[in-house]
Amino acid sequence: MKNIVVLISGRGSNFVAIQETALRENWAQTLGAKIALVVSNRPDAKGLGLAEGYGIETAVIDHKAYATREAFEEELARVVDRAQPDLIVLAGFMRILTEQFVNRFAGKIINIHPALLPSFKGLDTHQRALDAGVRMAGTTVHYVTPALDSGAIIAQAAVIALPSDDAHTLADRVLEFEHKLYARAVKACVSGRVRCVNDRAVMDDDTARELTLFGNV
Numbered sequence: 001m002k003n004i005v006v007l008i009s010g011r012g013s014n015f016v017a018i019q020e021t022a023l024r025e026n027w028a029q030t031l032g033a034k035i036a037l038v039v040s041n042r043p044d045a046k047g048l049g050l051a052e053g054y055g056i057e058t059a060v061i062d063h064k065a066y067a068t069r070e071a072f073e074e075e076l077a078r079v080v081d082r083a084q085p086d087l088i089v090l091a092g093f094m095r096i097l098t099e100q101f102v103n104r105f106a107g108k109i110i111n112i113h114p115a116l117l118p119s120f121k122g123l124d125t126h127q128r129a130l131d132a133g134v135r136m137a138g139t140t141v142h143y144v145t146p147a148l149d150s151g152a153i154i155a156q157a158a159v160i161a162l163p164s165d166d167a168h169t170l171a172d173r174v175l176e177f178e179h180k181l182y183a184r185a186v187k188a189c190v191s192g193r194v195r196c197v198n199d200r201a202v203m204d205d206d207t208a209r210e211l212t213l214f215g216n217v
């Protein structure tokens with residue numbers, strides 16, 4: 001069985017979208033894969049209870065309990081390693097990972113960012129996109145490298161930004177596409193249809209089509 005480990009910090013809606021897809025499509029049978037562990041750096045993350053509801057093992061590693069980022073990550077790596085991960089999925093995980101951690105799991109960590117990278121890295125993406133007057137907002141799934149929001153792009157969804165949007169309405173529209181896109185991207189990665197080679201996400205044309213979404217509603 002291939003093990004997927006999901007790291008969260010809060011609400012966990014992307015985790016739920018992936019898990020619901022895994023159940024609906026019976027990934028355990030069809031891909032030989034399952035979400036084996038959900039880890040949160042925040043004890044109050046809503047996603048933890050949701051994971052427990054699915055009967056998935058959970059762990060809390062509260063970053064505030066560690067004196068340094070390195071000490072926190074050492075424990076995180078120990079817990080993640082124990083689950084023997086084939087893929088580590090960051091889903092609203094709000095800690096920056098050091099080079100040491102990223103290199104330890106090289107090519108196995110993916111993240112979803114709520115913007116069309118390489119534009120609007122970092123926080124507050126929806127407001128910044130609206131301030132820039134973009135017509136297309138969106139979301140990106142990418143491999144995690146030590147530089148923030150900069151790893152090879154795996155999947156993207158372009159979503160219309162309407163004149164009537166504020167950061168909240170735009171975030172809601174993008175989130176709907178995050179849920180579709182991330183589940184597809186996790187599936188493609190865990191089944192080996194996408195691989196990280198020399199800092200590029202390598203895939204065939206059919207997979208690229210599946211991992212590119214457009215929403216203008």
Ligand code: GRF
Nearest residue numbers: 011012013014092112113114
């Ligand atoms: C999502 O918008 C994701 O793109 C960003 O943080 C948010 C997490 O939401 N990285 P959730 O916890 O998955 O509901």
